[in-house]
Amino acid sequence: MIYLDNNATSRLDQEVLDSMLPHLKEDYANASSLQHKMGRHANQAIEEARKSVASILRVQPKEIFFTSGATESINMVLRGVFERYQSKGNHIITCQTEHKATLSTCAYLEKKGARISYLPVDKNGAIDLNELKEHITAQTILVSLMSVNNETGVIHPIKEIAQICREEDVAFFCDSTQSIGKQDFDLTTLHLDFCCLSAHKFHGPKGVGALFIRRKTKPLQVAPLITGGNQEQSLRGGTYNVPAIVGMGIAIQRIKEINTSKITQLRDYFEKRILSEIEECTVTAQKANRICNTSNITFKYARGSEIMTKIPNIAISSGSACVSGSRNPSHVLKAMGLSDEDAFCSLRVSLSKHTTLQEIDHTVEALKTAVNDIRSYSPIWQMYKDGLLG
Template sequence: MIYLDNNATTRVDDAVLDTMLPYLKEDYGNASSLQHRLGRAANHAVETARKQIAAYFGVSTKEIFFTSGATESINMVLRGIWERYQHLGKHIITTKAEHKAVLSTLEALQKKGARISYLSLDKYGNISLEELERSITSDTILMCFMHANNETGVIHPVEEIAKIATQRKVIFFSDTTQAIGKLPFTYGDSGIDVCCFSAHKLHGPKGIGGVYIRRKSRPIQIEPLITGGKQENSLRGGTYNTAAIAGMGKAFEMLSEATPGDIEAKRKYFENRLIDEIEETTIHAAHVPRLCNTSNILFKYVRSVELMSKLPDIAISSGSACVSGDREPSHVLTAMGVDAEDALCSIRFSLSKYTTKEELDSAIEKIKMAVQSIRNSSPIWQMYKANLL
């Protein structure tokens, strides 16, 4: 299997797995049971991971909180901020290209009285900072923009957005799930108030993630989503997933060893060969800042569903894993103005540090044959080639 779906999930690094195993076998105590050695060993693992993650973000350990993953973090943040701050205002600003976890949660808040403004995107997936400033009112309590898009890799100027948020006294939440580890960035210096992360996007385990909540200047208060015990300073009740937390900490620690430039070089090689060797191939958002590993590629008149069925040995997707079973065109691409037919003919490829040039060469040959096979039997493609469309 050639795995090119790393924005959906990643292989667990061997060092991460080795870090986790002791807390599944020998040191299996409850991290809240400080009265005995096994509990203290588990607690030490949790707090070590918190230090590792805080060091990556450049923030205090008191500003890092653990959850089951980015989706829970997003729900915690959006619902928690709404509950805490709706008395000050009911207006939230975002775009229609956010992750479905954001969009679905905002739809739920809308039913509770929130007023949502969706900024437009240009054909490259960029927002307008001028439109953002015009959209802020005295009723605005929150703006929500992902750092990098999970389908196209397009990077938003979060530091500039943060400056606007600070000046206008609006909370800025950024879904940073895809960006972490893929570009040099220090979130603690960025001005972002709140952001989230998920371990399985960076060679850590599934089912664990967290949120950074600014506590130093302009401290942000969030109502808990899950109540129970007093874990996470009463922000998120529940028994600690010690092994997964330890593994996530190790995954963050290893990000300093990552070489995004190497991955980007492979991505460019992959894209250039496809463009050169398959006619009517387009890279979405090719000329704007993108994640080093992400390519969203249109093969004209080749439906992504049909292409994927002809490539059983290549792991790819037509969009976010959370909506991969959806037969509707990508909400991200349509928000960028891509027409429905082209959106349905677009495929996301996402690389990792484990992707080899040999795998890419093999994938390219398989893709070429599959595209040619589909087009040879396509009346629409023949009409297009004959200038009848």
């Protein structure tokens, strides 16, 4: 099996698993049970993991809050800011190509009285920064934009967006899920108010993530999404998932070992071969500023679902894993101007530090065979070749 779906999830590192096992077997105490030694030991392990996350982001440990992952963090920020800042306004700005966790939550908030602006993108997935400025009003309480698009790998200019938000005195929340482990994310130079991450995107365990909330002279206020005990400064109640949090602390430290230049070379090699050896295919936003590991490719008149059926031993995807059951074309590709047909004929390939040249070569050959086979019995492809279709 060749695994090239790392934007959906990544392989758990052995060192990460090894760090988790003691907290599943011997050191299994509740981290909130501080009355006894085992509980205090579990709590100390959580605080060490918090320091690990903070050190990579270059922030204070008290600014890191553990959650179940980015989706929970997104809900916490969007709902929490809307609840706490209604006295100022009800306007939130986001983008048409955001993750469904953001778009679905914004749709929910609209029913609660929020006014949401969905910024459009151009063919390269880029927003117009002047348009962002124009949408900010006295009623704007939050700008929510991802750092890297999970389907195309397109990188937003987060530093410039953050500067605009600072000048306009508007809070900025960045979904940085696809950035961690693939690019430097230094919050001493990126002036974000909130950002979130999920451990399973950088070879950590599933079901755990972190939310960063910047401490200011006047701390940002977010209503808790999950109430209960006093865990996470009363912002996120519930029993700590100690093994997962510990694993995340180890995984995030290991991202310093990832050779992103090597991953970029493999991605570029893959795209070069695909474009030269399979006719009528294109790389989405090929010339745009993209993250090192992601390729979104459209194979004219060869449906992505059919291609994947013909290559069962290669794990790739037709878009975000969170909407894989949808029968609709990718909202990201549609927003970038692709037709429904081209969106249905697109596949995402996302590499990792474990990807090899041999795996890339094998994947290219398998894709060539699959696409050529599909087109060989397609009357639509033949009509296109005969010049009867655009």
